[in-house]
Amino acid sequence: MANQKLLVSSHAPYWHNGSGLSERSYNIMIAALPAVIMGIFQYGPPALGVVALSISSAMIWELIMNLLMKRQVSIGDGNAALIGLLMAMLLPATTPWWTVILGTFLAVVVGKQIYGGIGCNPLNPTLVAIAMIFLSWKGLLDFDEALVNYDLGFYMVHPLAGLKYFGVSTVSNYSLGQLLMGQYAGAIGATFGLGLIAGGVYLILRNTIRWEIPVSFLAGVFVTALLFDVSDPEKYAGPLFHLLTGYTLMGAFFLATEDSSSPVNFIPMLIYGACAGFLTVLIRNIGSFVDGTVFAILLMNVASPLIDKIRPKALGRGIKNA
Amino acid sequence: MIKKPFFGLGKPKLRYAGISDLDGKQIRDLPLPARITLLHRSAGGPQDDPIVYPGEEVRTGQKLALYETGEEYLFSTATGTISGIADAQGYAGQSFLSITIDLKPKDRWDTELEKGVKDTSLEKLLPFISHLPGISDSCFHIGRDHPLKTVIINGLDQDLLVATNQLMVRDNADNLAQGVDFLKELTGAESVVFAVPPYLKSEAEKSGAQVRVIEPLYPNASPRLLVNEILNRPVPPWEDFKDLGVGLISPEGVLALRSAAMEGKVPVTKVITVIDKDYGLTPVRARIGTPVGDILQSLNINLSQGDRLVSGGPMQGRGIYSEDTPVLHDTDAIMVQDKSRMIAPGSDPCINCGECVRACPSRIPVNMLIRLLENGLYEEAAQEYDLLSCVECGLCSYVCVMRIPIFHYIMLGKHELALTGGQEE
Numbered sequence: 075m076a077n078q079k080l081l082v083s084s085h086a087p088y089w090h091n092g093s094g095l096s097e098r099s100y101n102i103m104i105a106a107l108p109a110v111i112m113g114i115f116q117y118g119p120p121a122l123g124v125v126a127l128s129i130s131s132a133m134i135w136e137l138i139m140n141l142l143m144k145r146q147v148s149i150g151d152g153n154a155a156l157i158g159l160l161m162a163m164l165l166p167a168t169t170p171w172w173t174v175i176l177g178t179f180l181a182v183v184v185g186k187q188i189y190g191g192i193g194c195n196p197l198n199p200t201l202v203a204i205a206m207i208f209l210s211w212k213g214l215l216d217f218d219e220a221l222v223n224y225d226l227g228f229y230m231v232h233p234l235a236g237l238k239y240f241g242v243s244t245v246s247n248y249s250l251g252q253l254l255m256g257q258y259a260g261a262i263g264a265t266f267g268l269g270l271i272a273g274g275v276y277l278i279l280r281n282t283i284r285w286e287i288p289v290s291f292l293a294g295v296f297v298t299a300l301l302f303d304v305s306d307p308e309k310y311a312g313p314l315f316h317l318l319t320g321y322t323l324m325g326a327f328f329l330a331t332e333d334s335s336s337p338v339n340f341i342p343m344l345i346y347g348a349c350a351g352f353l354t355v356l357i358r359n360i361g362s363f364v365d366g367t368v369f370a371i372l373l374m375n376v377a378s379p380l381i382d383k384i385r386p387k388a389l390g391r392g393i394k395n396a
Numbered sequence: 397m398i399k400k401p402f403f404g405l406g407k408p409k410l411r412y413a414g415i416s417d418l419d420g421k422q423i424r425d426l427p428l429p430a431r432i433t434l435l436h437r438s439a440g441g442p443q444d445d446p447i448v449y450p451g452e453e454v455r456t457g458q459k460l461a462l463y464e465t466g467e468e469y470l471f472s473t474a475t476g477t478i479s480g481i482a483d484a485q486g487y488a489g490q491s492f493l494s495i496t497i498d499l500k501p502k503d504r505w506d507t508e509l510e511k512g513v514k515d516t517s518l519e520k521l522l523p524f525i526s527h528l529p530g531i532s533d534s535c536f537h538i539g540r541d542h543p544l545k546t547v548i549i550n551g552l553d554q555d556l557l558v559a560t561n562q563l564m565v566r567d568n569a570d571n572l573a574q575g576v577d578f579l580k581e582l583t584g585a586e587s588v589v590f591a592v593p594p595y596l597k598s599e600a601e602k603s604g605a606q607v608r609v610i611e612p613l614y615p616n617a618s619p620r621l622l623v624n625e626i627l628n629r630p631v632p633p634w635e636d637f638k639d640l641g642v643g644l645i646s647p648e649g650v651l652a653l654r655s656a657a658m659e660g661k662v663p664v665t666k667v668i669t670v671i672d673k674d675y676g677l678t679p680v681r682a683r684i685g686t687p688v689g690d691i692l693q694s695l696n697i698n699l700s701q702g703d704r705l706v707s708g709g710p711m712q713g714r715g716i717y718s719e720d721t722p723v724l725h726d727t728d729a730i731m732v733q734d735k736s737r738m739i740a741p742g743s744d745p746c747i748n749c750g751e752c753v754r755a756c757p758s759r760i761p762v763n764m765l766i767r768l769l770e771n772g773l774y775e776e777a778a779q780e781y782d783l784l785s786c787v788e789c790g791l792c793s794y795v796c797v798m799r800i801p802i803f804h805y806i807m808l809g810k811h812e813l814a815l816t817g818g819q820e821e
Contacts, residue, residue: 078718078719079699079700079701079703079719080701080702081699081701081702081703081704081705081715081716081717081718082702082703082704082735082738083704083705083715083716083717084704084715084741084801084804085715085801085803085804085807086706086708086710086711086712086713086714086715086790086793086803087710087711087712087790087791087793087794087803088704088706088710088711088713088731088733088738089556089710089711089739089794090739090793090794090796090799091408091794091795092739093751093795093796093797094797094799095744095747095797095798098749098797146743146744148744151744190745191745192744192745192747193744193745193746193747193748193798194745280402284750333747333748333749333750334747334748336748338748338749338750338753338754338761338763339750339753339761382761385759385761386759387759388758388759388760388761388782388785389620389624389630389632389757389758389759389760389782389785389787390630390631390632390633390634390635390758390785391632391782391785
């Protein structure tokens with residue numbers, strides 16, 4: 075007993091599947107890259123500037139909050155960078171620098187850190203920031219106004235704005251291919267439909283996001299838009315148009331799936347996604363805003379803890395105790 | 397270590413080790429160690445001084461009464477002289493009486509049980525049963541007051557990388573058949589069900605028991621899930637097996653019963669799967685009470701400072717602090733983990749990704765449960781979020797993205813609840 079070796083002990087299990095938060099964040103960023111690269115390719119250096127500033131300022135806000143709150147420095151986990159990237163993807167390429175910095179402040183500090191950091195935010199931080207900026211400076215997120223000096227050789231009107239102000243006839247200005255390839259005015263990372271779908275499918279296959287949420291979200295959008303379209307085709311655009319424009323795909327794969335603000339049980343995930351999709355089209359078609367994705371998801375974020383109460387009975391629950 | 401696959405939807409799929417993972421290795425008999433340590437789990441509460449003393453000679457298979465009063469006893473698994481008696485602590489503060497015996501090179505068998513051979517009455521065997529290798533008190537309890545209706549023989553192993561039970565099924569078909577007959581006679585059980593992985597079906601059928609093939613996916617062989625599957629009725633952890641009239645026994649336990657009843661000898665060895673640092677498996681047969689260090693030495697497994705030693709497998713095993721810790725009658729495996737392969741737990745909060753919820757075989761909302769447990773709200777955790785439904789498989793910790801030691805929190809919660817008597821629903 076004299077020369078005892080000191081052994082490390084802890085509680086079981088002694089294995090782990092190797093997953094980690096950094097890996098998860100970087101995975102989502104990789105999935106978002108095709109859409110971002112397409113945006114930078116289309117809108118040039120200003121778009122790159124917005125993306126770079128957004129990611130870096132989000133990380134700096136995170137670091138500042140870490141230091142202020144005397145907590146472990148957490149910028150290495152990639153979550154702040156991810157918030158910055160998603161933020162940039164939702165902004166037009168001409169967004170002024172101060173808006174980007176303010177936006178990441180709202181996202182990282184107001185949306186996430188004041189609730190206690192990662193995992194504690196009740197709302198999607200990126201959407202909190204976008205919603206605040208949108209309500210405060212309407213012009214900044216009006217893509218037609220923001221991108222007025224761009225002429226990229228395709229029809230430079232944001233499809234949803236066109237739909238709102240010019241009616242259904244505007245739909246004929248966009249072919250399905252153009253919508254999929256992002257050939258319309260819009261946010262940096264939210265227009266390249268094909269890239270977003272590819273990224274989303276990648277995330278689902280890697281088990282990084284839960285497939286139930288994007289699928290039910292898209293189904294919600296599709297069914298609701300279809301019902302509107304059937305009821306009055308003169309007034310409302312078809313479901314495919316709604317699926318491929320605005321923030322729909324971005325919302326389905328990257329925003330509604332944010333871990334902390336979405337439910338985890340099977341049926342709640344379906345309800346959450348479907349309701350968010352339903353609200354999105356409702357706001358677009360009969361609300362006053364051009365795009366409803368942001369508010370629809372935020373509303374469902376609020377409802378998420380309540381919906382998540384619907385869950386299967388645990389082992390032995392619901393049987394009579396002997 | 398089984399990593400998360402690059403592409404993979406849904407739950408983790410962890411397969412139990414099969415016979416094929418042994419690479420054709422046969423069970424290796426280990427030499428008798430120089431000294432053994434026997435542990436007796438104290439009943440709890442203040443005890444009298446034990447009535448066994450250092451210097452006392454004991455024989456193999458001898459029944460040692462431990463206290464003046466009560467019926468607590470221990471079986472010596474070897475012949476030698478008692479050299480030390482001490483109190484020891486085990487998992488979750490369990491207190492043990494530890495008796496160290498310096499061994500003599502030759503076994504001398506005690507004949508008390510042998511005299512009664514052919515008299516296989518329950519009364520005669522009862523005192524021996526809970527000390528037989530492969531029988532765990534909590535799962536297999538027989539007595540006149542609680543007759544068994546169903547006996548389940550678990551031919552799968554409880555943890556990953558363990559092949560002990562499967563080996564016993566493969567190598568002992570004839571003896572198992574006798575054991576099953578005896579088990580029926582002894583317990584009067586209406587049915588004896590033999591749960592085995594698909595590749596051991598034909599061996600199990602020779603035993604004459606009713607065979608149930610269980611998909612060898614973790615944690616299907618976890619006792620409560622197994623009983624759930626076989627009885628088609630959930631068995632939550634607040635229900636005792638004995639109240640249901642169910643007994644769960646390992647093939648080794650069946651063989652031990654058979655040998656005690658037919659040969660008059662209490663088996664004193666235990667088959668153990670030793671898991672080395674590269675997750676290679678070696679089955680060995682060791683004397684109960686052998687220090688773990690001796691076993692590693694005979695297999696040339698090098699244990700150095702900072703490594704981890706585990707009694708059991710990688711998912712449910714219990715950490716061992718010292719190489720002197722003995723092998724007990726319910727130790728199925730010993731695992732050595734190199735320090736380079738350890739994954740440290742994280743200190744960040746849950747991000748609500750839901751991996752644990754999907755992995756949980758008990759359908760517990762682990763994401764909510766862990767929030768309460770982290771704040772010490774054990775009673776709320778039990779009432780609102782099904783803490784007590786946990787079957788202790790460890791999958792939640794295994795899949796946790798934030799590497800939260802969820803399983804540890806759950807066990808702590810259950811322990812604290814038991815201490816405060818909050819066991820009720």
